[in-house]
Amino acid sequence: MKRRTFFNLSAAAGLGMILPRSVSNASEINPRGDSDNPTLEKPIVISTWEHGMVANEAAWKQLIEGGSALDAVETGVRVTESDPNNLSVGIGGLPDRDGNVTLDACIMNHKHQCGAVAYLQDIENPISVARKVMEETPHVMLVGAGAKQFALEKGFVETELLTHGTKRLWMKWQEGQNPDRPPINHENHDTIGMLAMDKEGNLSGACTTSGWAYKLPGRVGDSPIIGAGLFVDNEVGAACATGLGEAVIRIAGSSIIVELMRQGHHPEKACEMAVKRIIKTHKDTSNLQVGFIAMNKKGDVGGYSVYSGFNYAVRNKDINMLVNTEFDLDLN
Numbered sequence: 139m140k141r142r143t144f145f146n147l148s149a150a151a152g153l154g155m156i157l158p159r160s161v162s163n164a165s166e167i168n169p170r171g172d173s174d175n176p177t178l179e180k181p182i183v184i185s186t187w188e189h190g191m192v193a194n195e196a197a198w199k200q201l202i203e204g205g206s207a208l209d210a211v212e213t214g215v216r217v218t219e220s221d222p223n224n225l226s227v228g229i230g231g232l233p234d235r236d237g238n239v240t241l242d243a244c245i246m247n248h249k250h251q252c253g254a255v256a257y258l259q260d261i262e263n264p265i266s267v268a269r270k271v272m273e274e275t276p277h278v279m280l281v282g283a284g285a286k287q288f289a290l291e292k293g294f295v296e297t298e299l300l301t302h303g304t305k306r307l308w309m310k311w312q313e314g315q316n317p318d319r320p321p322i323n324h325e326n327h328d329t330i331g332m333l334a335m336d337k338e339g340n341l342s343g344a345c346t347t348s349g350w351a352y353k354l355p356g357r358v359g360d361s362p363i364i365g366a367g368l369f370v371d372n373e374v375g376a377a378c379a380t381g382l383g384e385a386v387i388r389i390a391g392s393s394i395i396v397e398l399m400r401q402g403h404h405p406e407k408a409c410e411m412a413v414k415r416i417i418k419t420h421k422d423t424s425n426l427q428v429g430f431i432a433m434n435k436k437g438d439v440g441g442y443s444v445y446s447g448f449n450y451a452v453r454n455k456d457i458n459m460l461v462n463t464e465f466d467l468d469l470n
């Protein structure tokens with residue numbers, strides 16, 4: 139059974155409430171672009187998963203003070219990167235098969251400028267390194283040892299990213315698993331992707347992750363790849379992804395969503411169409427969790443996922459809430 143995505147503006151307004159999606163009362167408002175759909179007033183920030191609530195808060199502070207969407211998304215996702223209890227982003231992210239934490243991140247602004255790092259080790263805030271790549275080099279992406287060297291040259295501090303907790307989890311995984319066949323499941327995906335529109339109406343996005351837990355050494359997912367994990371086109375809108383990166387890359391997920399919005403589709407519908415394309419391109423849908431979120435220039439937002447269980451956090455002056463998305467395959 140499909141459920142619809144609802145925002146409850148009156149209940150959520152300014153209260154900092156986290157509401158489940160299946161809120162049901164007369165003031166429900168459908169954000170799909172129906173007649174009573176409210177276009178959210180800028181500034182707006184949205185981000186993936188429940189950890190997006192705190193990340194949004196940091197981004198929101200920038201936005202209401204007149205900060206740029208770019209500053210907001212960088213500030214926002216840094217909160218998640220620096221949280222040692224988050225198992226999929228920054229410090230405390232789960233390592234690869236061999237116990238090395240390798241981070242992927244990208245950032246994009248309203249001028250089609252973008253920067254990315256992949257397979258970056260020992261640096262807590264890859265998003266800020268990605269921004270430096272964007273602003274201080276002629277390149278878009280630096281990877282591995284070169285990315286780390288660049289970060290150190292720019293004054294970033296070398297940090298141990300494997301915590302006692304993640305080391306223990308990795309050792310436990312090694313005992314129980316064939317190290318050549320890293321598993322993928324819905325629990326080990328928690329990337330943060332964030333999209334913001336500032337007071338000027340400019341869009342930016344950021345995406346950062348430690349990737350697929352226990353991945354093969356050298357593996358890079360969608361999160362640092364512009365057009366896959368994140369895409370921003372200031373004329374149209376922005377989108378970002380979380381979940382199985384390989385599946386997102388195969389359909390150039392975020393850029394497809396922006397193009398679908400350009401054709402006039404509401405962000406939620408565009409995300410749904412991308413999800414359907416992912417399902418269509420995979421014979422085996424087990425472990426195929428992918429979630430997208432998107433925002434258009436008008437201030438409509440939406441998300442959609444392959445499986446149930448995905449949510450995203452929304453913040454503007456009227457809303458501060460967690461929205462469970464619609465999905466195609468029910469895990470329950």
Ligand code: SD4
Pocket residue numbers: 226326327328329330347348349350358359360361379380381382383384
């Ligand atoms: C990846 N897309 O590396 C990332 C992982 C992720 O929530 O999104 N986790 O494939």
